[in-house]
Amino acid sequence: MSLAKNKENAIAFYKTAYYGEPQKAVELYVGDEYIQHNPDVSDGTQGFIDYFNRMQEQYPDKSIEFVRAVAEGDLVALHTHQIWPGNDQYITMDFFRFDNNGKIVEHWDSIQQIPKESANDNTMY
Template sequence: MTQDTVAQRNRDLVVHGLAEFARGNIGVLRELLHEDFVEHSPGNPSGRDAFIEFIASAPVAGARLDIKRVITDDDYAVVHYHMVEPGGGRGSAVIDIWRLVDGRITEHWDVVQPVPEPASIPHGMF
């Protein structure tokens, strides 16, 4: 398999997974996450089952996720998106980084930043 093919497969997996998750299909995570999934975000549990239980009740589970950009290679997928929780105002800018091995997400990092008043970001967040 060429690098471009692996990168495209990784892109397709995370974009599909994020879209399904945003539709309320939490079960898609069982297909995507490796059993020994490692979470690097403070306060979030590692392990597929523990993470799914945690994320199912987290605010992101009911949020609107508007993907702005996706960058992938043979090992990683990076997604930059606008997350707006129900009644969440301007929302947050989120960058998720996923490491994939053989079509399964094995690790996750993220950065989340509240979207400030438009006047304080003249070039926009996205």
Template sequence: MATGSRLESNKQIVLDFYQAAFNDKDFDAALRLVGQSYRQHNPLIADGPGGLRVRLDHLKDAFPALKVQVRRLIAEDDHVVAHVHAVRVPGQRGTAIIDIFKLENGKLVEHWDVLQEIPEDALNQNGMF
């Protein structure tokens, strides 16, 4: 069982990764937070830091104004779950994302995600965040 300080540290590592990778587009800083054994469960991204770098490079080229906002983080044991609002093009509604990261020794070593575009019209007024 992870201690409270370990859980907070893991959450900060995930926050630092988002900031570096998506908002600052400082891929070298982002990849310093990724372990060499990085396993990817998104079928569009290859395993390892190299596969992640290819994906981040693609996002930077295709969506240079991409910004993400982490709305909440939940940590348990060696996993951190992030509820994220990503906007690829300013003015668009964006995408609601759930990312799950596994961490070992202060590094991201495994990743899962689920993405859902934010619709123009919703059948309720609850919002996605």
């Protein structure tokens, strides 16, 4: 298992699904199971596919920047900056667990909207 390859695959998986091809993302990057910890997404691959298809239909003009990718053991963490319609901006931190074949089998995330005002001048990304 290559940490660099897992980081590359986590980003490719996320980007492929985010920009409207969640079925392809699952086929290319997901293992025999897919355990989902985001409470807004049903468990398993079909829940993932349904969620990202719905997001693409409702928000086709969203964008994502991958700010950081960190890998350790069988985990990859991604830190992203997302811009949605109406200039709603979010920061996400996603964790993906990989199996021994280099396929994604589990996902956790934390999502926070970037506030209009901040007590400091630092970005959240």
